Amino acid sequence: MAKKLHDGAKQALAGLLFDGMTIAAGGFGLCGIPETLILAIRDSGVKNLTVISNNAGVDDWGLGLLLRTRQVKKMISSYVGENKEFERQFLAKELELEFNPQGTLAERLRAGGAGIAGFYTRTGVGTVVAEGKDTKVFNGETYILETGLVADLAIVKAWRGDSFGNLLYRKTARNFNPMVATCSRNTVAEIEELVPSIDANLVHTPSIYVRRMIKAASNEKRIEKRITRKEA
């Protein structure tokens, strides 16, 4: 089989990048983000990107790096509050923004990966989120139709991976990564540790979803809000 593990991010992304493409990225805040692949996408210079990600990074890390270089045309996110450059570009109308409720965004990515063209949810009924969307009544309650999302490229961060491409995530760094892994035919995973095998019963993302894989070169894992308690 064509080897999934590539030497570096540049090699793993070769042939997969083009201007105007849609990229889905895993992560919640700066937790579980594909740091290495984001840096490589920045360095590639690819532009006019539509990026699907729950958040938009901070000014100098994560997806904020692609905003700074003006490579992003549009974001599809649920919360973007941590990024001043984002705010500036958005207010200057240099950046398009589509807000999705967080659960709707997660479900749209799962649906896209699962061949579900659309689904009905109560989330957002009667709010701006419902504007322009079909509605339907089930058992006396109104639901709105949300559609599946697919991407030209999906990038995820995992904790452990085996050579087949099976992945394990760690704690809350799992977040959006499992659905993002499914929403594209071209999923590239960066893993912290390459392991000889993962117990088949405990795999989080089956190998079928991983087209290429690299060992992460960047594992900074910045903490946005370090809150501690005193030792007992």
Next chain:
Amino acid sequence: MAKKLHDGAKQALAGLLFDGMTIAAGGFGLCGIPETLILAIRDSGVKNLTVISNNAGVDDWGLGLLLRTRQVKKMISSYVGENKEFERQFLAKELELEFNPQGTLAERLRAGGAGIAGFYTRTGVGTVVAEGKDTKVFNGETYILETGLVADLAIVKAWRGDSFGNLLYRKTARNFNPMVATCSRNTVAEIEELVPSIDANLVHTPSIYVRRMIKAASNEKRIEKRITRKEA
């Protein structure tokens, strides 16, 4: 917290059974079926049941036991080929049957548990399955609307469980159990082994989905087609 672990199946089902109710059951064929709870439901004498399960057991085991005692009014299944009593009752019009494609059934149970009222799938377009269902075109392709399923009671079989109600399934005995566990407010799990703890990162069904739990008294695990190869 109210203890989830009960002494036996009868105690765990106390107050949850009533005539005419809908019960969802995990399992694929005879693999991963809640044997102990099925026996207890038979012994309870509850009747006019609608049972949601991929299969209907065999004549003398699994859900076939509830057919034999005529406790089942209707089955929602994808494949029922292994049961002569089923065939007899169905042909005599003593039993209602709703066939769902297997993937549609799995997704309907997930949707019911996830607050998704309906979803659009290509599965069954142009077939009898589509009859009477809404359709919608997405990107030039026709999809049919399927609805979420919920049950008055859900019964599942797990391999390991902890006292909080977190569950782990084993190999292909996982099958429908994880979605069935989510599709009811009243989910009862029977587990093969009670363990002190399950690694939080590797839990299959989080505790929130398990209302009551028992140690399985029956773990026959009948094999329908034992096929072997010679030792090398």
Next chain:
Amino acid sequence: MPWDRNQMAARAARELKDGFYVNLGIGIPTLVAGNIPPGMEVTLQSENGILGLGPYPTDNEVDADLINAGKETITEIAGSSYFSSADSFAMIRGGHIDLSVLGAMEVAENGDIANWMVPGKMVKGMGGAMDLVAGVRRIVVLMEHVSKDGSSKFRKKCTLPLTGTNVVDMVITDLAVFARDGRKGPFKLIELAPGVTAEQVKASTEAHYVEA
């Protein structure tokens, strides 16, 4: 004397029951965790993918892979589990979370809530707020009774963009508690902060409600 933030949180904690699974919003609602009665087992969920939130970590326990929905470092406890965002919101949307305590900018007398955007200010996004109010079985709002300009936050109608319609079951402010059953009929004033009178509440509330 009106309740302070911690007293408001303590009042909200009285809505908890043994065995509940609960999601706490950012801000004052996080203080509810510290007010759970001893001996009562309540399991906290955070929508980024954990059930069974522990306390903040000690310096040695800090783990960048373990945060809550407010992006704060946290810990796990016995019985915790992790899952994806899709599975987390399946749990929320599917009605498996018993109760959520949320902050709000405005609540309307019909149970509408606005807590995600102020037109003219930078919009940060709704995050999981719309999913929580649409999916959780019981929504308790914790908010100051009046805004900084003195206007009532419990109103006839919300003026800000909505997070959800007819989803609030209880409103706890620094002055009083309003509740209703089954998301039907008007809210009822059911409790006053010590020393606060029904007349005071009346005077500073725009919403119609039923007197105790």
Next chain:
Amino acid sequence: MPWDRNQMAARAARELKDGFYVNLGIGIPTLVAGNIPPGMEVTLQSENGILGLGPYPTDNEVDADLINAGKETITEIAGSSYFSSADSFAMIRGGHIDLSVLGAMEVAENGDIANWMVPGKMVKGMGGAMDLVAGVRRIVVLMEHVSKDGSSKFRKKCTLPLTGTNVVDMVITDLAVFARDGRKGPFKLIELAPGVTAEQVKASTEAHYVEA
């Protein structure tokens, strides 16, 4: 001389490519597994929830918790993974399986397939067949050219209840191979079993197809 069942399966195996993820139906299609060319890595999926099917177990390896969609005992191999039925059909419906080899009662010249029920006979159910034909990227049908009564199984129109419409990419029978690209246009006769003539095929086929 027409192909026998194993030769038909071997012909189907020539449609596999290195790195493919494949679902094999019950019956003749299961013989494809034994015909994968040495050195080619093909990962088999079974819709009850396993990726990476190994061979049948030895007596000592038999495990009641480890079966395929045909309910036969199987084994796992290096790189296998297990998942729920919902996740399994997400994989299938989402187009992540490259190819499926299925049996059929009838295939129509427009790519329709019927392989799940015969009116008048007891209906056992469609199982995962409708999901597979709707979701897998490429559908290869393996079937006898004619039924027991001598009638063509590759027809102008299916007479039996359909499993899916316009989903078949290739038909392999004991006599010949028919294929088309992109599920558009008519099937083309692309191969004959050794010693079988185009005229013989013509004579026993009801469907319209393009000659090689």
